[in-house]
Amino acid sequence: MSNIGHNSGEAAVSKKTKAGPISADRLKSFVERIQKLEQEKKDIGGDIKDIYSELKGVGYDAPTVRWLVKELDMDAADRDERNTLRDVYAHALGVFA
Amino acid sequence: MSNIGHNSGEAAVSKKTKAGPISADRLKSFVERIQKLEQEKKDIGGDIKDIYSELKGVGYDAPTVRWLVKELDMDAADRDERNTLRDVYAHALGVFA
Amino acid sequence: MSNIGHNSGEAAVSKKTKAGPISADRLKSFVERIQKLEQEKKDIGGDIKDIYSELKGVGYDAPTVRWLVKELDMDAADRDERNTLRDVYAHALGVFA
Amino acid sequence: MSNIGHNSGEAAVSKKTKAGPISADRLKSFVERIQKLEQEKKDIGGDIKDIYSELKGVGYDAPTVRWLVKELDMDAADRDERNTLRDVYAHALGVFA
DNA sequence: ACACAAAGTTCGCGTC
């Protein structure tokens, strides 16, 4: 078997931990790239939040605008079918007449 | 004032709906600014996801890297105190000895 | 004041860690009560999921039913006002005509 | 039958909307079952929140207890492997030494 | 592998 002295700890190792040579430099590079992007994403999130604040400050309703943005983001056909379906179900129950 | 008797629609109106003159143009402007930023944010989210895929492809464990990034994002002092507290509680229960 | 020289570890301790005598028994009791409730909550979640599966199995659309349940859970007046507001905004933008 | 010639809305109907005869009674039954369970779930959620309030009131740190409960819920072996992996990654980066 | 749904965390708001 000639396993003397090396290969220690291979046998019982789960799939995850056996994942290969973990290069610290490579890991560091990945982490830094992610950190950078996370920061940008966070900044944009802040900008969006600012707009909602501003908008609310001049009398608009933020939740409604939020809803608007989401609806506009949807495909028109999908939205129509979804709404049709909702109507069918609501009428079946006799609610929201 | 000639407001006698009708008081048209003011009385029962809730705080939200009375919010003032809703300029369509202004609303449109707000919506578009938000849409633009949301798109950018989404794109960055995609980039981050790509990095995790790449990273996983070369043998790293994504959840662990995610954990790393989050830990690094914390203030060192806060992290230390949090960990100390966790140790105290765990030992109080006699678990994770 | 006679505080010279001892007082070890009191000064720099944050508000959180100074929180008083941590009784292991009491902590254990709290934890167990929470665990029990979490388990029940999880079970109910499973039951709900089963119903959606069943419902889907006989031809209903799960997302739509989900929407229905949520709408029914709302106060009627709130729902009406929300919908009115949405209409106003949507028409202001000239969308979803 | 008087359905000659129009075949109203069958042809272009998507998979979802063609889902079969929607019995209002059956739908109602499903909805009510879900509502009941959702209510119970919500109540339990409230109970759990109460415990955290109580616990905080006598000096315990809620986030730490939350963490404890979650850790206890995990399988011991999984937790160990997760921690090992975290150590490996942290040391690779030379952080949290 | 993608999308949907659930859970946890965090942020803003109203209250005391």
Added chain:
DNA sequence: GACGCGAACTTTGTGT
């Protein structure tokens, strides 16, 4: 001014 409450966003897990 702080605390508790509620909503919103993010992330994790699951089912297709």
